Amino acid sequence: MSSNKFINLLVPIISLLLGLIAGAIIMVGFGYNAVEGFKALWNGAFGDIYFIGETVRQITPYIFSGLAVAFAFRTGLFNIGVEGQVIVGWLAAVWVGVAFDLPMIVHLPLAIAAAAIAGAIWGFIPGLLKAKLRVHEVIVTIMLNYTALYIANHLVRNVITDKGDRTESISSSASLKSQWLMEFTQYSTMHMGIILALIAAVFMWFYLEKTTKGFELRAVGFNQHASKYAGMNVEKNIILAMVISGAFGGLAGAMEGLGTFGYMSVQSGFTNIGFDGIAVALLGGNTALGVVLAAGLFGSLKVGALNMPVAGVPTELVDIIVALIIFFVASGYIIRWFLSRMKRRENK
Known part of the structure; x- marks a missing residue:
């Protein structure tokens, strides 16, 4: 393993450790027992098969949202x-799951595809504006977050339902839930979506690292002018990157609609799955494997935090720990500088 790859691997690990240490210091500073707090956190995430199922369920949409952010980052875009x-x-x-009555072999793939297409369309808009008009994708994507929220609420209230606050439950033929899996995990909310999430991670790795089109997308992200000079269609690749990234985001939503909840309600605010995906991608180094591991960490922290009041520790401290981990990852250049200095000293 080259020194650069070794350092790239160490940075998120050190950031995680620093975040946990800082979190422990904060707990002690406020008079809480850090050991008991982290013990409760662990038990809340992995204490028994039920909690493991809940943790895996939480990890599933994080993998998709992390892949969405990471895919765009790898191609030079900020989704x-x-x-x-x-x-x-x-x-x-959910709309496909409610509106149609089809065999599962058709219904479930159709509902999943609808989610991917919807997300892809939502990614196509900023991709097109970026490619054709050079409108910065950060501005457009932020605005489209609010557009999606209010359009979805309107459709739930006035189209899918008659002034209702939530849709009907989806048909069982469109559900990702599995009876044997529910029984195995003591009726947790875990569903089969985790398999799709892992397949998506493999797809991203293979597409970006092993295909010609993936090389083009990375090349355009690295240097658009050089890519254009080499004969690549820069505009087409920008749009394609945002479409694929958006499809991953749409699939994250499908995990909630077809798996965790089985319906959609009027949202009073954002789900934060997409925003958490930014942190997942950042901690995972924008790689497929890194995203899976980072999603595992964030999912474990989110679910385990619910058990921390057992030790008298408020759950808000987990949000502080997550924020500290992100802070140390964002300050990774300091860690890199320190590791580089250590390496130079060893070579003297």
Whole structure:
């Protein structure tokens, strides 16, 4: 392993450790028992098969949203609109799940595809504006988050229902839930979506690293002018990158609509799945494997935090720990500088 790859691997690990240490210091500073707090956190995430099922369920949409952000980053784009893509994907999946009565072999794939297409369309808009008019994708994607939220709420209230606050439950033929899996995990909310999430991670790795089109997308992200000089269609690749990124975001929404909840309700605010995906991608180094591991961490923290009041520790401290981890990852250049200095000293 080269020194650069080794350092790239160490940075998120050190950031995680620093975040946990800082979190422990904060707990002690406020008079809480850090050991008991982290013990309760662990038990809340992995204490028994039920909690493991809940943790895996939480990890599933994080993998998709992390892949959405990471895919865009790897191609030189900043998809801050994954939250909006999650919402439209959730809505599209539930609408298909409610509106049609089909065999599962047709119904479930159709609902999943609808979510991916809805997210892809929501990614296509900023991609097109970026490619044709050079409108910065960060601005457009942020605006589309709010557009998705209010359009989805309007459709739930006035189209899918008659002034209702939530849709009907989807048909069982469109559900990702599995009876044997529910029984195995003591009736947790875990569903089969985790398999799709892992397949998506493999797809992203293979597409970006092993295909010609993936090389083109990365090349355009690295240097648009050089890519254009080499004969690549820069505009087409920008749009394609945002479409694929948006499809991942839409699939994250499908995990909620077809798996966790089985319906969609009027949202009083954002789900935060898309925004958490930014942190997942950042901690995962924008790689497929890194995203899966980072999603595992964030999902474990989110679910485990619910058990921390057992030790007398408020759940808000987990949000502080997550924020500290992100802070140390964002300050990774300091860690890199320190590791580089250590390496130079060893070589002297």
